Amino acid sequence: MGKSGGARRVDPADRAQLAESPVRFRRVLALFRPHWLRMVLVVVVIIEASLVALGQPLLIRTLVDRALPNGNRTLLLLCVFGLVSVAATNGILGIVQAWLTTSAGQAVMSDLRTRVFDHVQNQSMDFFTRTRGGEIQSRLTNDIGGLQAIVTNTATSIVTSLTTVTATLVAMLALSPRLTILSAIVLPPAVLMTRRVAVLRKDITAARQKTLANLTGQINESLSVNGALLTKTLGIAESRSSSFASDSRELANLEVRFRMAGRGRMATMDFAFAAIPALVYLAAGFPEFMGEISLGTLIAFTTLQANVFKPLMSLLNLGADWVAALALLSRIFGYLDLPVEVEEPHDPQPLENVRGRVCFEKVTFRYTGSESNVLDGVSLTIPAGHTVAIVGKTGSGKSTIGHLLARLADPTSGRITIDGVDIRQVRSKDLSRTVGIVNQSPYLTHSSIRENLLMGNPRATEEELWKALSTAQISDLVRSLPEGLETVVGSHGLRLSGGEKQRIAIARTILSTPQLLILDEATSALDTQTEHQLQSALDALTRGRTTLVIAHRLSTIKDADTVCVLSNGRIIEQGTFTELVEAGGAFAQLADEEARATDEAPLAQEDTP
Ligand SMILES: Nc1ncnc2c1ncn2[C@@H]1O[C@H](COP(=O)(O)OP(=O)(O)OP(=O)(O)O)[C@@H](O)[C@H]1O
Numbered sequence: 001m002g003k004s005g006g007a008r009r010v011d012p013a014d015r016a017q018l019a020e021s022p023v024r025f026r027r028v029l030a031l032f033r034p035h036w037l038r039m040v041l042v043v044v045v046i047i048e049a050s051l052v053a054l055g056q057p058l059l060i061r062t063l064v065d066r067a068l069p070n071g072n073r074t075l076l077l078l079c080v081f082g083l084v085s086v087a088a089t090n091g092i093l094g095i096v097q098a099w100l101t102t103s104a105g106q107a108v109m110s111d112l113r114t115r116v117f118d119h120v121q122n123q124s125m126d127f128f129t130r131t132r133g134g135e136i137q138s139r140l141t142n143d144i145g146g147l148q149a150i151v152t153n154t155a156t157s158i159v160t161s162l163t164t165v166t167a168t169l170v171a172m173l174a175l176s177p178r179l180t181i182l183s184a185i186v187l188p189p190a191v192l193m194t195r196r197v198a199v200l201r202k203d204i205t206a207a208r209q210k211t212l213a214n215l216t217g218q219i220n221e222s223l224s225v226n227g228a229l230l231t232k233t234l235g236i237a238e239s240r241s242s243s244f245a246s247d248s249r250e251l252a253n254l255e256v257r258f259r260m261a262g263r264g265r266m267a268t269m270d271f272a273f274a275a276i277p278a279l280v281y282l283a284a285g286f287p288e289f290m291g292e293i294s295l296g297t298l299i300a301f302t303t304l305q306a307n308v309f310k311p312l313m314s315l316l317n318l319g320a321d322w323v324a325a326l327a328l329l330s331r332i333f334g335y336l337d338l339p340v341e342v343e344e345p346h347d348p349q350p351l352e353n354v355r356g357r358v359c360f361e362k363v364t365f366r367y368t369g370s371e372s373n374v375l376d377g378v379s380l381t382i383p384a385g386h387t388v389a390i391v392g393k394t395g396s397g398k399s400t401i402g403h404l405l406a407r408l409a410d411p412t413s414g415r416i417t418i419d420g421v422d423i424r425q426v427r428s429k430d431l432s433r434t435v436g437i438v439n440q441s442p443y444l445t446h447s448s449i450r451e452n453l454l455m456g457n458p459r460a461t462e463e464e465l466w467k468a469l470s471t472a473q474i475s476d477l478v479r480s481l482p483e484g485l486e487t488v489v490g491s492h493g494l495r496l497s498g499g500e501k502q503r504i505a506i507a508r509t510i511l512s513t514p515q516l517l518i519l520d521e522a523t524s525a526l527d528t529q530t531e532h533q534l535q536s537a538l539d540a541l542t543r544g545r546t547t548l549v550i551a552h553r554l555s556t557i558k559d560a561d562t563v564c565v566l567s568n569g570r571i572i573e574q575g576t577f578t579e580l581v582e583a584g585g586a587f588a589q590l591a592d593e594e595a596r597a598t599d600e601a602p603l604a605q606e607d608t609p
């Protein structure tokens with residue numbers, strides 16, 4: 001059934017994966033249960049196709065032994081009609097089977113893909129920091145794509161091969177038991193030999209792909225903007241060239257071996273296909289050993305023998321196929337079994353008409369696997385509508401406070417409330433509508449400016465969009481773009497500067513009108529003048545809203561109602577700007593340091609990342 005004779009070996013990595021996290025068979029069955037009817041139909045179709053295919057050699061025998069020698073035209077016509085019908089029926093059954101397996105396979109795949117996507121999306125931010133980006137993509141596309149192979153290839157090939165081999169053996173026995181014994185002696189070595197060559201070719205293919213990937217990696221790395229810069233500035237062009245040349249030669253070598261192994265595989269197959277019938281003809285010439293064999297039986301028998309060759313080959317692959325498929329599932333299930341660290345509440349509390357009083361009550365936080373607390377018993381009350389600024393050295397835990405309020409992670413102990421409601425009791429949907437964040441590194445998706453803005457509020461009118469842009473001091477730039485709001489930004493779109501990105505992100509937050517705002521270094525990427533303009537825009541935005549400002553530069557927090565100084569995860573000082581300066585403690589020292597730094601390096605403020 002059109003399966004190419006590729007040979008596979010069990011991959012040790014797959015075996016290790018299964019040893020580490022075995023897959024329960026029931027769980028695999030559960031995936032296919034919704035499609036059981038289609039599965040049963042597939043088996044029925046395959047068995048039927050194998051039986052129909054057996055008609056062919058029997059018809060050939062009748063045709064050669066009885067219709068042709070006797071000039072029996074009616075029988076001849078019947079046989080020919082039978083042969084054509086068998087071919088047509090098999091063709092149609094093949095199509096039906098392909099449709100059944102592919103559609104069932106794709107349905108299972110799509111289910112699983114969506115489940116993994118949903119589950120991974122619900123993971124905490126910590127998860128995404130810990131996991132390499134490419135790994136998630138690979139899991140979603142490659143691994144689940146590989147599942148298609150299980151359903152359409154492995155599962156079908158088990159059934160196809162087994163039924164074909166069994167049915168063919170029965171027919172061969174019926175035609176001639178002695179020839180069948182002869183086949184049983186010569187077929188296995190031939191099949192094994194062909195398989196060896198095929199496995200060799202597989203190994204070369206793997207090596208070839210690795211070298212090719214190496215080469216592509218080097219091209220991407222050396223001939224990109226950053227790579228070229230590195231090569232030139234470090235003066236390593238020569239060593240890069242020589243390593244490229246050696247990989248290139250290696251690839252050429254492997255390519256030759258690959259082609260030759262391919263030829264070798266074809267040659268062995270051709271040899272087996274020609275030599276085995278020849279042996280059967282030879283045997284037929286010794287009726288004293290083999291018994292009387294009619295011409296029709298001989299032809300029918302050799303046809304059957306050719307049919308059994310490929311299914312036998314693929315049966316030998318089953319072990320490897322099966323292990324590969326299970327290893328794939330084991331990896332996918334591994335993702336589905338990841339515990340969700342930030343869980344949705346079982347008994348959600350509504351968060352309506354939020355006034356915006358925020359309380360941190362003895363909040364302690366530590367990253368999983370980390371040894372020390374990032375936050376250590378932080379207690380802080382922000383009255384509704386007030387602005388609290390958090391300052392402190394880098395790494396002191398400022399951003400972490402913001403992340404906990406947005407529930408990107410849960411405190412290790414203590415709790416955070418909004419209007420008295422523990423945020424763990426609030427649906428994530430409601431919470432994200434209430435709490436808005438403008439980040440250190442804003443993220444724009446690869447889509448138009450309009451679509452990026454509409455993420456803040458899908459129902460925003462044209463007028464509201466422009467108003468938000470103008471509040472964020474970016475409307476002039478957008479208006480000057482030839483495509484205006486339709487300009488595509490993000491990873492491969494228009495290259496916006498850090499400050500421009502940040503202002504678009506601010507406009508997006510403005511549109512979502514959260515009652516609570518977290519500004520995490522919102523103005524860090526802007527030059528002094530824009531910062532000034534934006535500061536007034538942000539003032540307008542924060543008016544009447546509870547705001548948590550996380551800042552490095554003290555100039556931006558003069559108007560905060562309260563300033564908290566964070567050090568090693570503890571709030572060590574708290575008060576108004578002036579109070580703290582007068583107190584002459586840690587904050588006064590920070591202010592002093594900053595004043596001196598600005599005097600010494602006036603340009604330092606204008607750096608943009
Ligand atoms: N995913 C993580 N796993 C382990 N530790 C982390 C993780 N993310 C942050 N940390 C650690 O937590 C501490 C506090 O980080 P945080 O980002 O809150 O600091 P910050 O005060 O905002 O610093 P900055 O001023 O540089 O933005 C740092 O020591 C950091 O190394």
Ligand SMILES: [Mg+2]
Pocket residue numbers: 398399400440
């Ligand atoms: Mg930070």
